[in-house]
Amino acid sequence: MSNADRHGMIAQAVRESGSVTVGELAELTGASEMTIRRDLDALSAQGVLERVRGGARTLLLRGQEPPFALRARDAVDAKRRIAAQVSSLIADGETVLLDSGTTCLEVAHLLRPRPVTVMPLSLQAIHILGDPPGQAALMVPGGRPRAAEGALTGPLTLASLAALRFDTAVIGCCGLSAADGLTAYDLDDAAVKKAGISSSRRVILATDGSKLGRTAHAHVGPATLLHTIVTDATAPADEMAALQAAGTVIKTA
Secondary structure: OOHHHHHHHHHHHHHHHOEEEHHHHHHHHOOOHHHHHHHHHHHHHOOOOEEEOOEEEOOOOOOOOOOHHHHOOOOHHHHHHHHHHHHHHOOOOOEEEEOOOHHHHHHHHHHOOOOOEEEEOEHHHHHHHHOOOOOOEEOOOOOEEOOOOOEEEOHHHHHHHHOOOEEEEEEOOOEEEOOOEEEEOOHHHHHHHHHHHHOEEEEEEEOOHHHEOOOOOEEEEOHHHOOEEEEOOOOOHHHHHHHHHOOOEEEEO
């Protein structure tokens, strides 16, 4: 098992159980307790979990957004499949608004070598798209980056979005349901998503199935704002049926 796979397994176990011991993680992964202790120290330094005597515990509280470092390790294969499907829906020559979030980062990697114009809304995606060589034309908005997350928010970001029009907005989410619509954990992030949707002719939501049927506290708008949802096979069937009944096209990666 690679270090990355073991770290992902440890992060998932801590997230699901709330707290785990070194012995439990050693049994789960097949690694030695010394290796597990080193893994926990590394993951703690990255903000994925809290190191405690004899093991680790989650940093998450109910209703809070999971740390970026944790989300970056979660459902990586699904996010890459979703990103490939999203990229296939974007034609050469389009002007694309690319939201923040880990799934949208995977989209950034695929758009970088293509003849498109992209305005990314996170520092991480700006770095990816600005790394030569690459064909994508990069537009950089103003704004204030959120700590750790790197998502750009605030009046300068909103002004950048209001001044432009995009062919396609690729949006991420914290929650989506037919009843409550598109939601985010952060009010400033919700305002940016809302402005980006308003400035775009077409809106594609890129999200793994775990976000469907969930609701966060900051409302972005109804699900009818979305033209297409690209998700994976873990999405709940009843929620997908309700969204499709409302007229949204759903593609499963």
